[in-house]
Amino acid sequence: MQIYFKKLKADAILPKRATNASAGADLYACLDTPVIVPAGETVMIPLGIAAQPSESGIAMLVFPRSGLASKYGITLANAVGVVDSDYRGEWMIPLHNISQEAFTVTHGMRIAQVVVTPVLFPEILETDHLNETQRGCAGFGSSGITTEL
Numbered sequence: 710m711q712i713y714f715k716k717l718k719a720d721a722i723l724p725k726r727a728t729n730a731s732a733g734a735d736l737y738a739c740l741d742t743p744v745i746v747p748a749g750e751t752v753m754i755p756l757g758i759a760a761q762p763s764e765s766g767i768a769m770l771v772f773p774r775s776g777l778a779s780k781y782g783i784t785l786a787n788a789v790g791v792v793d794s795d796y797r798g799e800w801m802i803p804l805h806n807i808s809q810e811a812f813t814v815t816h817g818m819r820i821a822q823v824v825v826t827p828v829l830f831p832e833i834l835e836t837d838h839l840n841e842t843q844r845g846c847a848g849f850g851s852s853g854i855t856t857e858l
Contacts, residue, residue, distance in 0.1 A: 711763045712825065717799050720816065721757030724823055733772060733822030736802065740816040746806040751786040754814055756800040765794045768828045771802065771821050782808025785821065792823070 714723050724734035738744075739757030746752045760769065771790035777783040786803035802821045806812050814820060844851065 710767070710825075712769070713761045713763070715759045715761070716757060717759055718757035722817060723758065733824045735774070735819040736771065736800070736821040736823055738802075738814050738816060738818045738820050740814065743816075744814045746783065746804050746812045746814060748806050748809050748811055751803050751805040752814075754802045754804050754820055756802065758800055759797050760792065760800070761797065762794050762825070766827055766830075767794050767825055768792065769794075770824045770826055771800075772824060774819060774822055777820065781812055782806055782810075783812050783820075790821075 716723070718739050721739045722737035724736055726734045736756055738754050740755070744752055744754060762769070769792040771785065771792060773784040784805055784807060786805040790802070792800065804812075804814065804820060
C-alpha cells in the first residue's frame with residue numbers, strides 16, 4: 710500500500726517517520742508566519758498537503774504528539790482526527806492549548822502524527838431486539854476504576 714501526498718505549497722513537508730518502527734508519521738506545520746495558540750484556545754494549523762491512498766479500505770488517523778501534549782499542553786481539539794480515504798483537500802490540524810501559557814507554532818514544526826489503519830464498512834441494519842449481555846445497559850464507570858488483585 711502507498712499513500713501519495715501532494716504538496717499544495719512549495720515549502721510543505723511530507724509526513725516522515727522518526728524511526729523505521731514508528732507507528733505514526735510526523736505531520737509538519739506549513740506556515741508563512743508563526744501562529745500563536747493562546748491558552749485555552751484552538752487554532753487551525755495548515756499542513757500544505759493533500760493525500761490519496763492507493764486503497765480505499767483505510768483511514769488515516771491523526772493523533773497528538775505526546776511530547777507537545779505532556780511538555781507544553783498542546784493537543785488536538787478533536788482528540789483524534791479522521792482523514793477518510795476519499796478526502797482530497799488540504800490537511801488542517803486543530804491544535805488546542807490546554808496550558809496556561811500561549812504557544813507559538815512555527816513553519817516546519819512537528820505538530821501531530823498520522824497512523825494508517827484498516828477500516829470495516831459494516832451494513833447498517835435496524836432491529837427491535839439486541840442480545841442480553843452481562844453488562845447490559847450499565848453505562849460510564851459501571852466497571853469501576855480498580856481491579857481485584
